[in-house]
Amino acid sequence: MGAKETINGIPVTEEQIEAWAAEAEQGIDVAALKKRGRGRPGRGAEPSQVVAVRLTSDELTLIDARAREENKTRSEIMREALATYAA
Template structure:
């Protein structure tokens, strides 16, 4: 079984193309403009906080978030902000 990226097999041709690109050099300015990861939420980096929920709690949270047309994260942030106010 060969190497995969996101479950898709990596071919020898891809490896050769990547090696040639690396040998030619990368356009660092273009790479910086591409952006990596999720977009920021402010001037400072956000911190990820792990939280354990039961399947029932998670289902209730997701249902409420869907009713309010929000993502799970948006709903949790809004709820925390309202609680802390």
């Protein structure tokens, strides 16, 4: 294995490869693997749509400050603002 082989920035060692091989030899729970979702988690019963919005750096600064204050993501703050406006 090359010295530059990493996973998420962590070097992969021969010991780690041997541990993975031993785990695989014991058997892999395919049902557990299939339960893992792909991509971002859903927000409801239907797929969400991505909508592009252009904002100035000042607008983003205000949104990000509010998000930090409320310990939320930028997207959560924007969704809440839209829901309040549309109500």
